[in-house]
Amino acid sequence: xxxxxxxxxxxxxxxxxxxxxxxxxxxxxxxxxxxxxxxxxxxxxxxxxxxxxxxxxxxxxxxxxxxxxxxxxxxxxxxxxxxxxxxxxxxxxxxxxxxxxxxxxxxxxxxxxxxxxxxxxxxxxxxxxxxxxxxxxxxxxxxxxxxxxxxxxxxxxxxxxxxxxxxxxxxxxxxxxxxxxxxxxxxxxxxxxxxxxxxxxxxxxxxxxxxxxxxxxxxxxxxxxxxxxxxxxxxxxxxxxxxxxxxxxxxxxxxxxxxxxxxxxxxxxxxxxxxxxxxxxxxxxxxxxxxxxxxxxxxxxxxxxxxxxxxxxxxxxxxxxxxxxxxxxxxxxxxxxxxxxxxxxxxxxxxxxxxxxxxxxxxxxxxxxxxxxxxxxxxxxxxxxxxxxxxxxxxxxxxxxxxxxxxxxxxxxxxxxxxxxxxxxxxxxxxxxxxxxxxxxxxxxxxxxxxxxxxxxxxxxx
Numbered sequence: 001x002x003x004x005x006x007x008x009x010x011x012x013x014x015x016x017x018x019x020x021x022x023x024x025x026x027x028x029x030x031x032x033x034x035x036x037x038x039x040x041x042x043x044x045x046x047x048x049x050x051x052x053x054x055x056x057x058x059x060x061x062x063x064x065x066x067x068x069x070x071x072x073x074x075x076x077x078x079x080x081x082x083x084x085x086x087x088x089x090x091x092x093x094x095x096x097x098x099x100x101x102x103x104x105x106x107x108x109x110x111x112x113x114x115x116x117x118x119x120x121x122x123x124x125x126x127x128x129x130x131x132x133x134x135x136x137x138x139x140x141x142x143x144x145x146x147x148x149x150x151x152x153x154x155x156x157x158x159x160x161x162x163x164x165x166x167x168x169x170x171x172x173x174x175x176x177x178x179x180x181x182x183x184x185x186x187x188x189x190x191x192x193x194x195x196x197x198x199x200x201x202x203x204x205x206x207x208x209x210x211x212x213x214x215x216x217x218x219x220x221x222x223x224x225x226x227x228x229x230x231x232x233x234x235x236x237x238x239x240x241x242x243x244x245x246x247x248x249x250x251x252x253x254x255x256x257x258x259x260x261x262x263x264x265x266x267x268x269x270x271x272x273x274x275x276x277x278x279x280x281x282x283x284x285x286x287x288x289x290x291x292x293x294x295x296x297x298x299x300x301x302x303x304x305x306x307x308x309x310x311x312x313x314x315x316x317x318x319x320x321x322x323x324x325x326x327x328x329x330x331x332x333x334x335x336x337x338x339x340x341x342x343x344x345x346x347x348x349x350x351x352x353x354x355x356x357x358x359x360x361x362x363x364x365x366x367x368x369x370x371x372x373x374x375x376x377x378x379x380x381x382x383x384x385x386x387x388x389x390x391x392x393x394x395x396x397x398x399x400x401x402x403x404x405x406x407x408x409x410x411x412x413x414x415x416x417x418x419x420x421x422x423x424x425x426x427x428x429x430x431x432x433x434x435x436x437x438x439x440x441x442x443x444x445x446x447x448x449x450x451x452x453x454x455x456x457x458x459x460x461x462x
């Protein structure tokens with residue numbers, strides 16, 4: 001139901017505009033409007049509002065529970081919608097006559113709608129009672145994610161396992177040791193079992209599944225909640241034989257064709273900007289206009305990635321992570337990086353076949369031996385062409401050490417496993433948000449599990 005909330009609110013706002021327009025006409029406050037005019041006004045307002053709400057994080061379940069944060073974001077969304085509509089109606093002034101009143105009605109109608117939607121989502125028919133089976137690290141991951149997303153339609157009814165002493169699991173009822181699982185399931189009657197340990201009797205699981213109970217492995221549940229893989233809890237066979245890890249030839253062809261079209265159009269459209277940025281880089285600091293670095297691509301092929309130079313040349317080879325090189329970032333480079341304008345020359349890499357528009361970011365070739373040794377399943381990352389932007393970039397941000405690279409790897413493998421047109425479209429939308437707002441992944445994406453991750457405002461060489 002959460003996935004349909006933007007559509008529900010767009011339809012609601014659309015209908016409110018129609019009711020407002022014809023209500024004013026019916027009572028003689030305005031001339032009777034044509035359906036086409038009302039439809040255009042309703043579409044402009046509802047689409048603009050939903051986009052503004054999305055870009056302010058109001059469809060993120062991790063934001064929904066913080067009232068003060070919600071209202072700040074909501075006011076920013078209202079302001080953003082007003083700016084967009086002002087621009088639209090400056091071009092089409094005839095449609096702006098009833099805009100202020102329609103917008104006011106939409107604003108008033110939105111608040112009870114959002115409140116009602118949250119209550120419905122959290123009501124008993126939609127909330128699943130989850131029983132966690134296991135008390136180790138995977139159970140902690142699952143519970144931590146659910147605690148960070150209180151607006152999700154799940155409630156934990158208890159944990160079944162031998163005493164683990166986990167402070168994260170302590171607030172939830174401990175319903176007994178693992179040997180009593182069948183008895184606990186019979187008494188509690190949960191809607192969903194999340195299995196976070198090995199050795200659960202298959203016969204019992206089959207019987208409960210046949211009775212209509214949802215049963216899910218903890219790693220799969222974690223993956224579905226977070227959009228990343230729980231690498232430590234996956235066996236090699238789980239990925240090697242997973243059909244989702246096999247790239248579709250048709251999907252690859254479509255992805256490649258779209259990348260070529262976008263890159264070709266992008267070079268033409270941004271040609272003046274490319275020329276101005278190149279001149280600014282040359283005038284800002286001594287050194288070449290472009291930064292060229294050997295990167296690791298699909299099927300372990302090494303290629304030369306092209307970016308606008310944002311740092312002063314290094315005196316000697318050193319760390320590839322920018323946190324160790326921040327003092328070298330130029331004044332212009334800081335802004336190019338913030339709005340990702342230094343990545344524009346990679347349209348050339350796309351046309352040359354080195355990259356696609358969307359995919360895992362290519363790593364410096366010099367870092368690959370370390371990553372292959374330390375990061376689980378790293379070889380699978382080269383199964384697809386790297387991208388100018390990707391799932392890990394928009395969900396996590398940049399990495400500046402090995403631990404953060406492992407966190408990004410979770411997202412990269414999720415993308416490889418679930419690559420689709422819709423996921424690519426979502427990445428494009430989020431990338432536009434980052435470019436326009438000049439900031440990376442939201443704090444909600446990196447701070448939602450205690451002790452696991454943190455928001456990164458720093459930059460990297462990727």
